[in-house]
Structure formats: C-alpha cells, structure tokens
Amino acid sequence: MSLxxxxxxxxxxxxxxxxxxxxxxxxxxxxxxKDLFISHKFKTHKGQTLVQPRGGFPTYxxxxxxxxxxxxxxxxxxxxxxxxxxxxxDYGSASKMLRLSEExxxxxxxxxxxxxxxxxxxRKMITDFNTPVSLRHGTPDARLLVDMAIASGIFEIxxxxxxxxxxxxxxFPLDKAFLYWKHVEKVCAKYSQLNEPINRESFxxxxxxxxxxxxxxxxxxxxxxxxxxxxxxxxxxxxSQTGSLNQDVVTAKVIRAKAQKxxxxxxxxxxxxNLVYHQWMGAFPRDKNFSDSLIxxxxxxxxxxxxxxxxxxxxxxxxxxxxxxDNAQAVAGVKYTLNMLKGIPSIxxxxxxxxxxxxxxxIFEAIFNDDADTLWRKIFNSIKNGIIDVPYSPHIINNNEAxxxxxxxxxxxxxxxxxxxxxxxxxxFERSKIKLGNSSNSLVNQIIKDIGVML
Amino acid sequence: xxxVTGVVGNDIHVVANRLIDISLKERGFEVxxxxxxxxxxxxxxAVVETNADILLISSLNGEAEGWxxxxxxxxxxxxxxxxxxVIGGNLAVGEGTNDDIVPKYKEYGFDLVFHQIxxxxxxxxxxxxxx
Numbered sequence: 001m002s003l004x005x006x007x008x009x010x011x012x013x014x015x016x017x018x019x020x021x022x023x024x025x026x027x028x029x030x031x032x033x034k035d036l037f038i039s040h041k042f043k044t045h046k047g048q049t050l051v052q053p054r055g056g057f058p059t060y061x062x063x064x065x066x067x068x069x070x071x072x073x074x075x076x077x078x079x080x081x082x083x084x085x086x087x088x089x090d091y092g093s094a095s096k097m098l099r100l101s102e103e104x105x106x107x108x109x110x111x112x113x114x115x116x117x118x119x120x121x122x123r124k125m126i127t128d129f130n131t132p133v134s135l136r137h138g139t140p141d142a143r144l145l146v147d148m149a150i151a152s153g154i155f156e157i158x159x160x161x162x163x164x165x166x167x168x169x170x171x172f173p174l175d176k177a178f179l180y181w182k183h184v185e186k187v188c189a190k191y192s193q194l195n196e197p198i199n200r201e202s203f204x205x206x207x208x209x210x211x212x213x214x215x216x217x218x219x220x221x222x223x224x225x226x227x228x229x230x231x232x233x234x235x236x237x238x239x240s241q242t243g244s245l246n247q248d249v250v251t252a253k254v255i256r257a258k259a260q261k262x263x264x265x266x267x268x269x270x271x272x273x274n275l276v277y278h279q280w281m282g283a284f285p286r287d288k289n290f291s292d293s294l295i296x297x298x299x300x301x302x303x304x305x306x307x308x309x310x311x312x313x314x315x316x317x318x319x320x321x322x323x324x325x326d327n328a329q330a331v332a333g334v335k336y337t338l339n340m341l342k343g344i345p346s347i348x349x350x351x352x353x354x355x356x357x358x359x360x361x362x363i364f365e366a367i368f369n370d371d372a373d374t375l376w377r378k379i380f381n382s383i384k385n386g387i388i389d390v391p392y393s394p395h396i397i398n399n400n401e402a403x404x405x406x407x408x409x410x411x412x413x414x415x416x417x418x419x420x421x422x423x424x425x426x427x428x429f430e431r432s433k434i435k436l437g438n439s440s441n442s443l444v445n446q447i448i449k450d451i452g453v454m455l
Numbered sequence: 456x457x458x459v460t461g462v463v464g465n466d467i468h469v470v471a472n473r474l475i476d477i478s479l480k481e482r483g484f485e486v487x488x489x490x491x492x493x494x495x496x497x498x499x500x501a502v503v504e505t506n507a508d509i510l511l512i513s514s515l516n517g518e519a520e521g522w523x524x525x526x527x528x529x530x531x532x533x534x535x536x537x538x539x540x541v542i543g544g545n546l547a548v549g550e551g552t553n554d555d556i557v558p559k560y561k562e563y564g565f566d567l568v569f570h571q572i573x574x575x576x577x578x579x580x581x582x583x584x585x586x
Contacts, residue, residue: 170467170492209470341524394469394491403477442476451470 016091025151037196038156039234047364050309056081056111058101065074073332082137084113120149126153140177156199162225163203166393178376185194197234204238209392210404213251214359228268242276244410250352252305277307281391284317291315303341359422366421386419406450407433457507464518465467511541517548526564543569
C-alpha cells in the first residue's frame with residue numbers, strides 16, 4: 001500500500017465518518033457523468049463565462065431547495081460552501097449545530113457540514129442535479145473534507161495552502177498547511193486519471209483589502225505550480241475585482257501570460273489553465289441600487305477579460321447571508337448582462353502591462369533563487385522573509401511591511417514595498433501615480449477612503 | 456518611544472490594527488504589533504520583553520470588558536509603574552456612553568480610554584499625554 005493510501009485510511013478512521021469505501025468511490029468516479037466535471041464544461045463551453053453563485057446551508061433539505069432555486073435560473077456551476085466548524089476540523093461542534101438546525105429549523109451553521117452529512121446522501125443530491133459543484137471552504141487541513149467531496153461527486157476543489165491560510169488564520173502553522181495541501185493535490189491528481197480531470201481552483205481575493213495585483217498573481221501562480229507538480233491537469237487561477245476596470249483588464253492579461261510561462265518552466269505546460277473572476281469582494285454599499293450597479297459593472301469586466309467563470313455576489317451582500325431568492329436573482333441578472341456583452345472587445349494598456357509583468361517576474365526571480373530544495377519550501381521561505389507580503393493578513397508569519405493605496409483612477413499601488421523585491425524602477429512607477437495630501441494623517445486617511453471605495 | 460499594540464481576545468479586526476500600526480509609525484513611535492487575537496498576558500509579556508513605554512490595546516467586537524477586568528491583578532505581578540496603558544475601539548457590547556465607559560476602564564487600570572473616538576483624535580490625545 002502506498003504511503004498516501006495509508007494516510008487516507010487513517011484519516012477516514014474518524015468517529016464522525018461512518019464507513020468510507022475507497023474501492024466503491026473509485027468505481028463511482030470512473031463511471032460518473034461528464035456533466036459533473038467542470039473541467040469538461042470548460043472544454044465544451046469555450047469562450048463562455050460560466051456563472052457560479054456562492055451558498056451553503058446546514059441541512060440537506062435547505063441545500064436541496066437552494067440548488068433547485070439555482071437550477072430554475074439555469075446556473076452553470078453550483079457552490080457547496082462548508083461551515084466554519086468543519087473548516088477548523090471541529091466535526092463535533094458541526095454535528096451538534098447540524099442537529100439543532102434540523103430540530104429548530106433555524107440555521108445554526110454558516111454552511112453545509114459535509115463530513116457530518118457523509119458522502120452517500122450528498123452524492124445523491126449532487127447526481128440528482130447533474131451539474132458541476134465547486135467546493136468552497138477555507139480549510140488549512142482539508143484532507144478528510146476533500147476525500148468526502150470527491151466521493152460525493154464534487155469535482156472542483158477550491159483553496160490552497162496560502163490563500164486559505166493567510167487571510168483567515170493567525171496561528172495555524174504555514175508549513176503544516178503546505179504539507180496537508182500536498183496530500184490534497186495528490187488525491188485530486190489520482191482521481192484525475194479515472195475520468196475527466198478534477199479541477200483545482202485558487203482563491204485570488206485573499207484579504208480583499210487593497211491587495212496589489214502583483215502579489216495576487218504571484219500567489220495564484222505559486223499555488224498553481226504546487227498543484228501541477230503533483231499531477232493536476234486542470235487549474236483555475238482567480239482574482240477579484242480591484243475597483244479599477246483598467247487594472248482588472250491588465251491583471252487578467254498578465255496572470256494568463258505568466259501562468260502559462262511558469263507552468264512551462266516547471267515542465268507542466270500541458271495542463272489546462274482557466275481564469276476565474278470574483279465580483280467585488282470588499283465592503284458592499286447598503287443601498288441596493290448601488291449594489292446592482294456594482295454587480296453589473298463587474299459582470300461587464302468579466303466579459304471584457306474573457307473570464308472562464310464568474311463568481312457572483314448579491315444585492316443583499318451588506319446585510320449578511322443572502323436568501324436563496326436573492327441569490328438566484330443575482331445569477332439570473334449576471335446571465336442577462338453577459339448575454340448582451342457577447343464579443344465585447346477589450347482594452348489594451350501596454351505601459352501598465354509591462355509594469356505589472358515586470359513586478360511579477362521580479363518577485364518570482366527571488367522566490368526561485370531561494371536556496372531551499374523544494375518548491376513549497378522556497379515559497380514558505382519567501383512568505384516568511386516578506387518577499388510575498390499580503391496586506392491585512394492576520395497571520396503572524398506575514399511580514400506586514402508593504403503598504404498600498406489607490407491612485408486617483410482607483411488603481412491599487414505600492415506605497416511602501418517592504419521586502420517585496422520589486423525593482424526600484426517598478427516602485428518608482430507605482431509611486432509616480434499616487435497623489436497624497438501633505439498632512440501627517442494623509443496616508444492613513446487615504447487608506448481608510450480606499451478600503452471603503454465602494455461604500 | 457516604544458509602543459506595544461494589538462487587538463485583545465478572539466477579535467480578528469485586522470484592518471483597524473494595521474491602521475493603528477501605520478499611524479503610530481508615521482508619528483515616530485517604535486511599534487511592536489502583536490496583531491489580532493491577542494491575550495492580555497501576551498500583551499504584558501511583550502511590554503516586559505521590549506521595555507515599552509506604552510501599551511495600546513484595541514478592541515472592536517465588544518469583548519474588551521471581559522478581558523480587561525483582570526488587568527489590575529495582572530499588573531501587580533509585573534513592574535509596570537512607568538508604562539502608560541491605553542485602550543480604544545468599541546468598548547461595550549451594544550449601546551454605551553462615554554460617561555459610563557471611561558470611568559469603568561480607568562478603574563480597570565487604564566490611563567487613557569477612547570470609546571468610539573476617531574483614530575487620529577485618539578492618537579493626538581496620546582501624544583499630548585506623553586509630552
């Protein structure tokens with residue numbers, strides 16, 4: 001038995017898992033309908049932007065009703081968002097809260113506790129709808145969750161060791177996260193050989209707070225490389241609306257080019273790389289008319305950049321978890337908007353593309369020059385020493401020296417680079433665009449204004 | 456001057472924490488930022504370790520009161536006579552007026568208390584106090 005398989009058999013020996021039949025799951029994946037694989041849908045819907053909402057409820061019944069609602073508006077990809085207890089591997093609390101949710105008909109969890117439901121019933125729901133499902137979670141140790149997900153018929157797994165840790169955790173050890181996710185990649189790669197490939201997706205929004213595109217792109221490509229080197233054949237890089245249409249267009253162009261370049265550099269140029277665009281992930285306006293406008297503008301940008309998938313928000317975003325009706329209405333609205341944007345030309349800004357492209361290469365040069373022997377250690381060291389610095393990460397390992405603000409056109413710019421190794425020339429370009437007042441408070445006041453740019 | 460700062464308790468309001476960090480540095484303080492989700496003992500240990508002049512605790516989700524009741528007791532176990540204790544943010548769960556809140560926190564052992572005060576205003580007052 002392989003080491004990987006031995007680990008998996010130990011991991012499913014969990015008091016909250018009744019019985020996990022690896023042989024049966026393998027047969028299921030082999031014979032599963034192609035319609036469940038988003039990697040297949042990407043292939044057969046080239047040139048289209050697939051629409052995926054967000055959503056997850058604790059009970060089977062509410063989840064089923066939510067999916068029904070989404071199917072009524074012709075959704076392309078269904079979400080399965082996991083509750084926060086499960087994300088922290090606290091299946092005991094999830095189980096208790098699930099029972100309470102079932103008994104009282106109030107939602108006591110902010111998502112679907114997949115491990116507690118088990119794969120047999122969840123698979124029944126997913127095969128009923130026969131639509132690709134994407135697993136949305138935020139789990140540093142997703143080893144059990146991902147085996148459960150694939151056994152349920154969920155063939156897209158979001159996340160990664162960096163993007164699911166730095167925005168969410170203060171103390172979880174980053175090196176452990178890398179090793180746990182390595183296990184996940186191996187499991188996904190193994191199943192990818194049986195039918196259509198399992199698609200892995202990275203979480204580009206990060207903290208959704210003034211993250212400069214160069215950092216987003218570098219982290220997206222790092223997680224992509226860590227997947228591809230384990231044998232993943234279908235990967236989605238992603239980013240969220242920056243707040244500047246021009247910066248989004250430039251970011252999309254550079255992330256595509258660089259993802260291909262670095263995939264080839266490690267000998268994995270044969271993998272399919274998709275681009276996913278998140279509608280605005282920062283604080284939403286409380287005026288629902290403004291929310292509608294924001295959502296429409298981001299749909300327009302997704303069409304302009306030719307995103308392979310868009311992940312939607314709703315007009316109720318400022319008020320908490322949206323109802324299934326709000327959520328379905330958002331999907332219908334985005335599909336309506338996309339339909340009138342077919343064939344929309346994009347814009348080109350060569351100067352900005354060159355600037356961003358240089359920054360990405362400058363950071364990667366430093367990562368690859370780290371003297372560690374494996375890629376994950378090079379990336380780990382680069383985060384530890386501030387080469388990769390995510391603004392507003394709560395994690396103790398994050399360097400927190402880079403400072404960003406918006407320029408007058410709302411582009412996110414480096415004000416201080418900290419230890420992020422962009423060149424003096426790149427930094428000078430960034431700083432030349434910034435216009436700050438002269439008082440000693442103007443930097444902080446600018447940041448406060450920039451974070452709330454959509455309010 | 457050296458300042459130890461951070462957000463107390465199971466509170467993960469990282470944006471406010473970073474803004475305090477940046478503002479203090481802009482004003483010339485040497486900052487030791489323990490980040491979000493920090494316990495009272497960790498703050499006091501850091502003050503000893505860095506020989507700080509000021510401890511600036513922030514709290515945004517209303518948890519501060521639960522955590523800071525023990526401050527006087529903890530202070531006795533360290534030599535903290537010359538350290539200035541400051542707390543700011545949303546210091547009550549739900550509604551609370553400054554007339555109730557400020558004296559209460561002063562009793563807990565804080566020299567300066569800023570409840571729902573603008574960050575710049577609070578830091579101006581701190582600078583005034585240390586001058």
